[in-house]
Amino acid sequence: MLYSKEFKDKLNEQYQYFKSLNLNLDMSRGKPCPEQLALSNSMLDLVNSQSNFKINEEIDCRNYGLLDGITELKVLFAKMLDVLPTDVLIGGNSSLQMMFDTISCFMTHKIVDGHPWLMQGNIKFLCPVPGYDRHFSILQYFGVEQIAVPMCETGPDMDMVENLVSKDEKIKGIWCIPKYSNPQGVTYSAITVQRFANLKPAAKDFRIFWDNAYAVHDLTDQPERLLSIMDECRKASNEDLPILFCSTSKITFPGAGIAALAASESNLKILKENYFYKTICFDKINQLRHLRFLKNYEGILSHMEKHKKILKPKFEAVEEILNTEFEGEELISWTKPKGGYFISVALPDGCAKRVVFLCREAGVKLTSAGATFPLNCDPHDANIRLAPSYPPVCELLLAMKLFCVCVKLVFVENALR
């Protein structure tokens, strides 16, 4: 790239042109687009006033009861999470809520002999970075210290994870998005999963929070395979280590899906007790609707093909623009995810906030710089998360053109400083 005053002027001219368009585009969140939502509209017809509301000719889904959810739906979630149906507990509409509630439960109730987390003073969690802001903010809410662990192409830096976890009994957990991670799109390698399953934590109440949010969310015809953490943990006699989460938020409706968790018998005992005191049942009519719509795991996979058809061109558009605009440029790199909802962009130190600011000033909202790090603080100010799912392709092209202009402007500003 030619870092001249003339180039800067030209970029500024382009930037002012974008500003004059009065754009109002949003690439900040992993939000499905209207076309994706429409894929599940017919689900709403499958439980209507004329329906049979009974499960197994016995349980009326309209009434109280069946705290841990419809058995057939457990089977379906078990396939998604690669666990046994008996490992599954179905919840409300939000897997984030199930994660929050699990941590909240462990804060006030002991997991093993000893004290609840809240009574153990300053406890800590490992946080692979960049990662999911909502994971980090739950820890912030409960005052848990967050230790950043770098993400590699095979998952978190496992040398560091093993080392920290085995030495410090104040470390009680780690957040993992093991498939198509947010924001990199990394799927943990088989060796990473095995190393997780064989962890020997100093803390007996250490748990792996395995948020398999993108278990079936492929963007290519070569889905990546994730080893079953539960199988590996059982092989290693470590089955109490992981607690797995997933939902249909990005399969059916983000605002009206079904969430589930999976865990070992002794973990489930604690969590089921928590659920028993918390509620009489979750929304079984929505469970029934989902069961009738998705039917089984194969039903989910064929439904996800339709999502892929909508999302793939959007990710391709973003990648194509980045390729064209930054061919041979070494100051910037980006991930090429085979699934999930994000593209992660790496810039030189100190550039991310400025780029996000310039974009926002010109009407394109990106995820706040730093949001993918604990306490909203990217120590290098270098990571930007792009979320291509929501805007239509034409808007996405415009937003990405602006993004590229802003990145170049920041490069030139820095070079001429």
Added chain:
Amino acid sequence: MLYSKEFKDKLNEQYQYFKSLNLNLDMSRGKPCPEQLALSNSMLDLVNSQSNFKINEEIDCRNYGLLDGITELKVLFAKMLDVLPTDVLIGGNSSLQMMFDTISCFMTHKIVDGHPWLMQGNIKFLCPVPGYDRHFSILQYFGVEQIAVPMCETGPDMDMVENLVSKDEKIKGIWCIPKYSNPQGVTYSAITVQRFANLKPAAKDFRIFWDNAYAVHDLTDQPERLLSIMDECRKASNEDLPILFCSTSKITFPGAGIAALAASESNLKILKENYFYKTICFDKINQLRHLRFLKNYEGILSHMEKHKKILKPKFEAVEEILNTEFEGEELISWTKPKGGYFISVALPDGCAKRVVFLCREAGVKLTSAGATFPLNCDPHDANIRLAPSYPPVCELLLAMKLFCVCVKLVFVENALR
């Protein structure tokens, strides 16, 4: 009643006859019957594949967003709870969960300057008795000491409440079911509500848990009126005292309703923060469905007329049998509720468990004796809760006949002992 050996033999004969019928009837829970559920079936058609999913032409209910719920639904819940729409926070399908979550939040996060409840050592709650088992068990789960306060015809014994609350700063809350209380059917008098609103608790973080579960659940054409606790608290500059709860579980579907809470601005700040970290949104499609079905407060009232038509004959049947079988008998008394879901029966000390046992042995399940007291322990073993809503009238008649035989048997057993 004639307490003779002959009478006992006759009763035993009747009891054996009931046993021979192999009954399997359930009067244990306040569970709506299938006819009641059917009243809301058409709600399921109001959001279908062809629907407009947008609220105010802006928010798509299928997608993420709108954490505190649809504004128009807040208006409706505000009318039910007699508060301002801005006081309302809409949740998932369970008000019990909102109560649990509120207590859980206060256990880990301070309400006012000071420490969260969990860090204050042995804290206490006042529990009007007999009361709702699920309220008590939440306290049990969190290890909160429960102090029983007797219920009178005007509500809890307010002399005792005022006295305890003003002296002991370890007392952090009280459970109230202010209208058609579970199990007595008592509606708190205006003076009781005003005395609650004017409490001067020693603990700055004392809260009234005002579970208005039966706000619109009348059984007669003369609905009882409950004074607005929030209005009275505001008059007394005590608006941070109450946290109100309600749901549509017994209006639409127990398994798929909508719950809400209401509180002052400063309480809402704490609870909204909790919700913000917990989830991205609750199920807005179900909210939309409810809004379209119930429309407004008048819509709720006319819908509740239909519930009344189904429930009234059941309560009348129970009362008629009790009247006929126990006319002039002073050992037993029962409530005549004008609303709600229960009839509370008072027996001589030491009789309740035995009656419930005899009924169960003959195939009729009643609420466990003691369940309406903290830690499942009725110190007098004298209270039985009858729940007439679920069984058809013919089964109810049979179950009540058996109940009366069992009560008489226990009376005779005691008299001849």
